[in-house]
Amino acid sequence: MLKHIVDSENPIDDGKIRRKMQVVNVAAFIASLGFGFTAFYQFQLGPDWRYLAWVNFGLGFAALLTMTLDRFGLEVKVAYFTVWLFLFLAHDISVGKNGEDHLVLLVGPPLLFYFLGAAYWRWITLITILSAALFIYISLVVPLHIPPGETIWDIIAQSYQDGFVRQPQDVIFIVLILGIVSALFFTSYSANAAIDRYEDALEKEFAVSERLINVLLPSRIAKRIKAHPDRLIAERIDDATILFSDLSGFSEFAAANGARATVKLLGSVFSAFDELVLSYKLEKIKTIGDSYMVAGGLDPSVKERQPDSVRMAALAIDMIATVERVTDNLHxxxxxxxxxxxxxxxxxxxxxxxxxxxxxxxxxxxASRMESTGEPGRVQISPEVRDEVAEYVDCERREVINIKGNGEIQPYWLLKVHDKPATSHSSERLIKG
Known part of the structure; x- marks a missing residue:
């Protein structure tokens, strides 16, 4: 039944629900403390106060139970606390309205907007109407003190017998109360509707920034930046694997086919590369024009059956196959x-x-020189890579090349990558040289 009354077209996100539940819990805890101290004091006054002491103790315990209802959701928690509030008022006015506690009926319902939000205006409207009607009735019918020997029910019964005859000023009072309730209701609704809009906008902006930072940076680096945004992030990795790739013939294609075809080609190729990099649990570093750079071994938390250099070799072969597939009909x-x-x-x-x-x-x-001195459609690896992946790959020695600042290097063409080392060829990736 509650779900049919509550307007849940704009459900509250988990973060808001937790915050609002905490507010309700604080209110319930303060109420339980107040009733607990009152009951303790009344127990000290003697037997004549025992009944009221037990009633206040029960009300305090009932308020405390509000804090145990989190698993049932915010709506159930607030509904329970609202019912508890009405029970408290019913007990309080049983001895007269001298305590003026029934004023809660004026300010209480609009506070529901701060607990639930403007999306639940239908339910809050219903509670506000009932509360206003009850406040007016209590103000006009219930005396400040119930005379000795009478009960609140005697007073109510007498009002029915009198036919609710009221003075003209009572009409003014009713209009004034309705005006106050309406002002409180619409002010609270407008304020919380604006708060909800601002929070939604902030959450969308936060989601966009979260997505961007996770796209621009590895997740482990993004977490460190968010935790310590002003701290320098720099580290040395003693054994990393670096891959460089470049689209051969891309400049000629761009000149012949124009901007739209060029951007479409790069988007298709690099999107496929991104998926491959994720599947091999490696890290995309950057793209520069038609060049694509990948690194492995940077994250010590990645524990895979195969070394990062083997996964990088398999990635390279899949990247070449991807480009061949995407550009098969291009010229x-x-x-x-x-x-x-x-x-x-x-x-x-x-x-x-x-x-x-x-x-x-x-x-x-x-690594960049390994790419630039290679050949289209082939993977050139350094001797350091070849030594580490030797059990997993088939390689072909090529002529020695000279790299500025490093002298002569004996590179290898990567031909084939096996899923298992040594002689197991049950599953393999192949480059046709």
């Missing part, structure tokens, strides 16, 4: 050239408003 012909090297690197985040995660060092330079 001029576009193919991928790949180079891989491994060794120590420096990794870190640079930039303020636009943070950028990058890696530097001689290892990066050699």
């Amino acid at each position: 001029p012909k576009v193919s991928l050239r790949v180079g891989i090297h491994k060794g120590p690197v420096i990794a870190g985040v640079i930039g303020g408003d636009k943070p950028f995660f990058d890696v530097w060092g001689d290892t990066v330079n050699i």
Whole structure:
């Protein structure tokens, strides 16, 4: 029944629900403390006060139970606390309205907007109407003190017998109360509707910023930046694997086919690369024009059956196959050239408003040279990579090349990658050289 009364077209997110539940819990705890101290004091006054003491103790315990209703949801918690409030008022006015506690009926319902939000205006409207009617009735019928020997029910019965005859000023009082209730209701509704809109806008902006930072940076780096945004992030990795790739023939294709076809090609190729990198649990570093850079071994928490260099070799073969598939019917012909090297690197985040995660060092330079001195449709790996992946791959030695600053290097063409080491060829990736 409650779900039919409550307007849940704009459900409250989990964060808001937790905050609002905490507010209700605080209110319930304060109420239980108040009733508990009152009951304790009344127990000390003697037997004549025992009944009221037990009633107040029961009301305090009932308020405390509100804090145990989290698993039933915010609506049930607030509904229970509202019912408890009405029971408290019913008990309080049983001895007269001198305590003026029935004033809660005026300010209480609008406070529901702060607990539930403006989306629940239908339910809050119903509670507000009932509360206003009850406040007016109590104000006009219930005396300040119930005379000795009478009960509240005697007073109510007498009012029925008198036919609710009222003075003209009572009409003015009713109009005044309705005006106050209406003002409180619409003010609270407007304020909380604005708060909900602002919170929704902030949450959308936060979601966009979260997505962007996780796209621009590895998740582990993004977490460190969010935890300590002013702290320098720099680390040395002693054994990283770096891959560089470049689209051979891309400049000719761009000149012949125009902007739309060029951007579409890059989008298709790099999107496929992104999925492959994730599947191999490696890290995309950056793209520069038609170049694509990947790193492995940067995250010590990644524990895979195969070393990162083997996964990088398998990635390289899949990348070449992807480009062949995507560009099969394109003209001029576009193919991928790949180079891989491994060794120590420096990794870190640079930039303020636009943070950028990058890696530097001689290892990066050699990996870039492995790519630039390679051939379209082939993967060239350094001897360091070949030594580590030897059990998993088939390689072909090529002529020695000279790299500036590093002298002569004996590179290899990567031909085939096996899922298992040594002689097991049950599943393999192949490049046709």
